[in-house]
Amino acid sequence: MHGWFQKLLKSRGSLSKQHNKEATKGSVSSVSGALTSSSSTLPSCASSSLSSSPGGTPSKPRQLPTVLSCELRWKRKYDLFVCHSSAQSDIEEATRLVSFLEDSPRSLRCFLWQRDACPGGAVCTEFCQAVENSHLRALLITPNFVQDDWCNYMMHQVLTEGPMSNRMIPLLHSLSHSQYPKELKFYYYIDLSRNPIQAYTLVNRTVLQYLEDLVKKEVTHNFQMSGSSSGLDGADSSKEDKLMSQHSPAGTAIPLEVMRKSHKHFSGISCDQQQQQLKNMTQEGRNLATD
Numbered sequence: 010m011h012g013w014f015q016k017l018l019k020s021r022g023s024l025s026k027q028h029n030k031e032a033t034k035g036s037v038s039s040v041s042g043a044l045t046s047s048s049s050t051l052p053s054c055a056s057s058s059l060s061s062s063p064g065g066t067p068s069k070p071r072q073l074p075t076v077l078s079c080e081l082r083w084k085r086k087y088d089l090f091v092c093h094s095s096a097q098s099d100i101e102e103a104t105r106l107v108s109f110l111e112d113s114p115r116s117l118r119c120f121l122w123q124r125d126a127c128p129g130g131a132v133c134t135e136f137c138q139a140v141e142n143s144h145l146r147a148l149l150i151t152p153n154f155v156q157d158d159w160c161n162y163m164m165h166q167v168l169t170e171g172p173m174s175n176r177m178i179p180l181l182h183s184l185s186h187s188q189y190p191k192e193l194k195f196y197y198y199i200d201l202s203r204n205p206i207q208a209y210t211l212v213n214r215t216v217l218q219y220l221e222d223l224v225k226k227e228v229t230h231n232f233q234m235s236g237s238s239s240g241l242d243g244a245d246s247s248k249e250d251k252l253m254s255q256h257s258p259a260g261t262a263i264p265l266e267v268m269r270k271s272h273k274h275f276s277g278i279s280c281d282q283q284q285q286q287l288k289n290m291t292q293e294g295r296n297l298a299t300d
Contacts (some may be wrong), residue, residue, distance in 0.1 A: 077116060081227055082144070089178075090143035092136075092163045096153035100203070104184060109209040110216075117216060126259045127167055136163055140170060144223075145216055147178045150198070151242045155188055168192060178215055180208070237249055 029106065076082065093103040103121060110117040120143060126135045136159075140146060146167045154160045167177050179198035181189070189198075201208045 041131055050152075065101065076217055076224060079220070079224050081223050083146050086118070086142040087120045087139065088144050089212075090120045090139050090146045091149060092160060092167070093144065093149035094151065094153040094157040094160050096151070096157075099149055099151050099182075101149075105205070106147075106149075106180075106201075106209055106212065109206075110213055115213050117213065118260050132159065133162075133212055137166065140254060141167060145176050146170075146217055147212065148193075149180045149182060149201075150190065150193075151182050151184055152188065155184070164190065164192065175219065178212060180212070 075125070082088070091101040093101050100123060107119040107121055109115070110119055113122075120139045122136065122139070125139070138286050148154070148160075148164055148167070170176070178194065181198045182201040188195055189195055189266060199208050199211055
């Protein structure tokens with residue numbers, strides 16, 4: 010009877026141990042499954058940012074070119090003035106160009122008359138002010154542009170402002186070479202009809218190149234001005250040295266020979282007599298220097 014009771018206790022102990030092992034395995038599998046599901050449900054942007062750069066650090070945002078943050082650029086309100094006709098097709102083409110240039114990371118500032126002109130303002134005044142406040146001027150030359158009086162006026166206005174200043178960008182669109190304005194036959198143009206995106210990129214590159222050249226010219230001018238100012242300072246300092254040498258005490262100093270000749274008279278006299286003797290020697294030295 011006693012032996013049977015021990016066997017019963019051993020069988021129950023083995024069953025409890027087996028049950029505990031199975032429960033542990035089940036908890037471990039559930040935890041691993043939860044981890045797997047949580048990792049699979051991570052946002053795609055987070056997973057891509059972690060996998061794109063080593064160490065899990067997100068990539069740095071793209072920075073604007075330094076020329077876009079220069080002080081000379083902000084002296085004018087617009088980077089590019091876009092002149093086009095009032096035809097709907099030309100308005101749409103100009104809008105596509107401006108949207109491309111103003112989009113990040115290019116971030117240029119453009120003027121469109123149907124968007125940026127002040128309501129109630131005179132057309133001539135608004136256009137002339139926009140031309141003056143823009144670094145460069147783009148002419149969207151189309152068949153409608155050639156026939157538009159305002160476009161021809163603005164073209165001549167741009168040519169008058171600076172005919173050889175590299176501030177004008179002719180943009181050709183759906184126009185034959187025979188219809189190209191004679192006033193612009195000596196200027197290179199960009200053809201928008203073949204590959205618009207490539208042409209827009211070239212316009213952006215032209216604007217950036219102009220701003221870079223503007224900064225370089227300003228730096229060179231400042232360097233030359235600083236050099237000339239330093240040269241003037243050197244000339245002024247030499248004049249000042251000359252004037253100081255003429256009025257310095259060294260110019261009226263007592264000659265050494267006089268001091269040596271009169272040195273023997275210093276012995277055996279009082280302080281008052283020495284001062285008087287020194288005054289006499291100084292006067293004597295000045296007389297010799299004058300002679």
